Amino acid sequence: MALCNRVRSGISLFNKLGSLGSQRSTLQRSLLAPSVLPLTSRNYANVPGLKEEKVQVPLALYGGSGNYATALYIAAVKAKAVEKVESEILQFAEAVKNSSKFSLFIKDLSVAKDVRVKAIQEICGEAKFSDVTKNFLVVVAENGRLKNIDTISKRFKELAMAYKGEVKATVTTVFPLPPEEEKALKETVQEIIGSGAKVHLEQKIDPSILGGLVLEFSQKVFDMSIKTRALQMERTLREPINISNI
Template sequence: MAMAGRFRSSLSLFTKSLRSDSLSAHRSALALTDSQFSRNYATTTVQKEERVKVPLALFGGSGNYASALYIAAVKTNALDKIESELHDLVEAMKRSPTFSLFTKDPTVPADTRLKAIQEIAGGAKFSEVTKNFLAVLALNGRLRHIDTITKRFGELTMAYRGEVKAIVTTVIPLPPDEEKELKETLQDVIGRGKKVKLEQKIDPSILGGIVVEFSQKVFDASIKTRARQMERFLREPVNLDGL
């Protein structure tokens, strides 16, 4: 609740920031190209020089940003905090269409984006690493990718913790006892050394049954899929040669 309150007060400053003065000094200090960011962010954000191994190879622009942030987060011993801050920001964007549209609008000047995100991050009392990271995204026009970057960052933190996400889709929420049983079954399949992280998804379109996705595998026991299989079976020609 406290975090939500801080976000509400911070987002109220967002509108004011649209009329802010130029922040050219901040821009010149923080502006980096994508390639410069990927190479330099993790080392320039903190003073420590120890090497940090990224637990999962990610590709593309969002993967590069997430990987660089992961290294900086590990070096500052703030992995959980930064992950939580990114999640809170993404949730705030979902609650505020104005803020969400603002981050995706390519016509907004970089200085204006920077001012807005600084006000919001400061009001939410984000860590310095997160504030600096968001400032770089704002100046490089990458705030519109924050949702994807956050998801990729989450993949890294899960790999670091030895977690495996399992997405369970049903028509209605699973009862606690069935959820527990499913989690234990998946744990047996995945084996020791890994921890199952269950995520429930509700989708009435599957009509019934269950769909489980984990480790690039899909177990589809939905009524919708069974109906399609039955339909294909009924459409197949009947072989009468053996009669």
Template structure:
């Protein structure tokens, strides 16, 4: 009860900060981890005038971003974005549940033709779309199956942007009560305005000691007790300026 009370006492301050005109001054950009592999030209197709109009909603960097962007473009052009997203997420979940499958994807000693054959069989059994199947074959050929989890996350960023969705990650010591979660979501929705939809994701992290942190739209709002304690410690360690007394 005491912990829940501390969270509730923090929310009004957080809501005030989020609604303030100086919201941008509280944020810090979260930069993605970059990978180096390049996308094979075999996955690209000759663009038509109609296809030239298809663009990625976000600019992603690094190898994982390049692969995710290529998959996004192929899915949009084939009008199968939702199906491809579902298939990729299902594959990632299967990897997590199957140590054998996961080890196979990460093992670079497995010959490329063996990886390709296995991926084709899996895609056929799972009834994956041609876009997903061809993409997985590309990863298998290039030895990039081990990055499928990272690529899937970057791909999800693109699909969310395509749908006008913004993920907000809320971190607390205990789960946020339903009413407080509703109020926070409404505040974020008000800030983002029309045309975008907030997707709230809660994370539990006892190390923050209390309070709350919120990450959304490349901004971080840290009202955790841990951060406050660190700030106080730095303040106390600073030498006293006698001339200012």
């Protein structure tokens, strides 16, 4: 909570910068090309003079956000700060979502690169972020990818969970599960995957499934929703009747 408050304080500081968001130029707009750069080439987590440490990434993530999350993971592992970086990047993404003014700012690619970087440096300084998180966010700001920070943070969380030996399981229901049912479901999933990993159960609410539940983990889906059962029944009733079998 304290970290989240510091991030909000940093964004409040950004809001006071006023004229920064209005500094634009045609030349800067034409030069801005938000392509994914090889972040690992920045080597911002490396210590000069030391041999490059080979980091094994537990999950293969694809796309621009996956590339950024992977680069951050490698830097965090080298700095032995995966959990700290996870907390910081998630808090930053959450704080950004709660500030409509800053959300508009990071989505506007016509804003000069140095203005974006200055805003991020102010926020990270106020929040007292680690060097890994601060330097990463600066790179993201330079590359015009702050608009993807929510997705990047979620992808990084997947890597951090794998690093900690956790398996994410998602249960979708119409209403929140009572604590005793949530505990029983978590224990069931734990028995299925074994003791080699710890289950992290997340609940999602979706009234459209009508009832029952949908359980997803380890690329498996167990659909026990009333909606799916109703659709299956409807397909069965629509099938033509073979009179010869009656």
